[in-house]
Amino acid sequence: MPTDLGLSFQNLSQKHMSFEEVFKHITQFMEKDAAGNYYLMFGTDSQVHANHTIFITGIVIQRKQKGAWACIRKVVIPRQMTNLHERISYETTLTEEVVSLFTEERKNQLIDIVLPHIYQGASFAIEGHIDIGSENRNKTRIFVKEMVSRMETLGLEPKIKPESFVASSYANRFTK
Structure with a gap:
């Protein structure tokens, strides 16, 4: 069974969370309203600084x-x-x-929260937000096909700019 690779997560109220703690927060958030419309979204942004480059990966569970x-x-x-x-x-x-930390077993645990409420309109989707765009003015447009296919391979619904807010907005604010 995969471990959390010693990864550490944080938000404004908690520092040094293990993946187990993150997963627990997500399940508790969903259990508060099991009949909700949920989006589990992931995305990474980066910023080049003088002597280093900072990468921030965001995990967001949103109840629409x-x-x-x-x-x-x-x-x-x-x-x-x-x-x-x-x-x-x-x-x-x-x-x-x-x-990859969200194994099939873990994804099924999240699906099982909303499953009894599907006929009342509950839903669950997983998205991969990529900080790239396909417009002509966007230098990253040549990478769209490659990065979108990588997200699809993971079973995620890929989102690019302007819909990729977890990468281009949420994660971005922490790269400065």
Whole structure:
């Protein structure tokens, strides 16, 4: 059984959370309203600084129009990662690493929370948010197909800009 690889997560109210603690928060959040519409979303953003590059992976469980619970994982690479493809690819790798902690068994535990309420409109979806866009002005557009297929391989619904807010907005604010 996979461990959490010693990964540490945090949010504004808690530091040094294990993956087990993160998963517990997610299940408790969903159990408060088992008939809700839930989106479990993952995304990573990065920022190049003078001597290092900061990567932030966000995990967000959102109950549509009724709030969310979120946390981040921070990774610092001790060099400037200026190659755009390398950075986007590593962002996707870090997202994949966190998503891999959500085994089939764990995903089924989350699905089982809403399953009895499906006929009352409950739902559960998992999305992979990628900080790239397909518009002509976007330098990352040439990587869209590659990164989207990586998210699809994990069984995630891929989202790119402007819909990829976990990567481009939530995680982004912690990279500065």
